[in-house]
Amino acid sequence: MQRNILVYHTVTGCDTVSQPSGHGKKTTWKVFQQHGALLDDLGRGTLSESTIRSVEEFFCRIYSPASDETNINDVRYRMFQKGTKDPKKLPPSRKCLEQHIKRAHHQAQVWFQADVPIPEIESPIGSGWYEDATRRLHPHVSVDDPLPNEFTDIVCCKCRNCATSRCSCRAKNLNCIAACTCNNGVCHNPYRVAIETDSE
Structure with missing residues (x-):
């Protein structure tokens, strides 16, 4: 655990890397105590896809401690489906998290080589x-839109x-979708029933 304390600090929020929205050091520390090994390779060597996946799993544990999910987009979807609609309370998308991990990796590299006269550190551009x-640096938040365009008109009931x-949904003659709260119980939306009947 001591080996990864520096990268833990980096990936969960420092001067140059943001913290996971809604999760400060106190809550992320508990995750680190149990799953600190997921950060083993962050800040060391070249950032690989397997390291990104490990850190992604660490973030899954932050946002969904009780689940075994390893895909942050799945965690995001399930939280949305269960009623978390506030974007600030949802985990980042995979593409957004990847940029976060790149920044954390770069910052950790800088710190790990703080005592090296001529450090070998990748350029922050692209990291x-x-x-x-x-020529000012800015964080690259994401490389894609937060939602597909067709999602902007989604209606979901409560x-x-x-x-x-x-x-x-019923008032607009629409089917209920996974984000509707009725999906946790019985839905009497006639449009939904009609679709289900047709598919049988």
């Missing part, structure tokens, strides 16, 4: 950072059973 026209016309 989660980009350079603007004035009904228990969609039995009345107050159901927003």
Whole structure:
């Protein structure tokens, strides 16, 4: 665990790398105590896909401690499905997390070689950072849109059973989707029933 204390500090929030939204050092420390080995290769050598996957799993443990998920997009989807709609409470997307990991890896490399007269450190450009026209560095947050364009018009209801016309999906003649709260119980949306009947 001591071996990874520096990278833990880096990946969970320092001066140059953001913290996981809604999760400070106190909550992430508990995850680190149990799963610190997932950070073994961060900041050491060239950042590999397997290291990115290990750190991704570490983030899955932060946002969903009770699950065995290793894919942050799956954790994000399940949290959304269970009613977490506030983007600040959801984990980052895989692409966004990858940029975060690159920044953490770069910062850890700098710290690991702080006592080396001529350190061998990768350029920050491409390591989660980009350079603007004035040669200032900015964090590269993500390489894709936060949501596909077709998701911007999604309607999801907060009904228990969609039995009345107050159901927003039913009112718009739409099927209930995974993000609707009725998916945890019985749904009486007639449009949903019609679709299910047709598919049988």
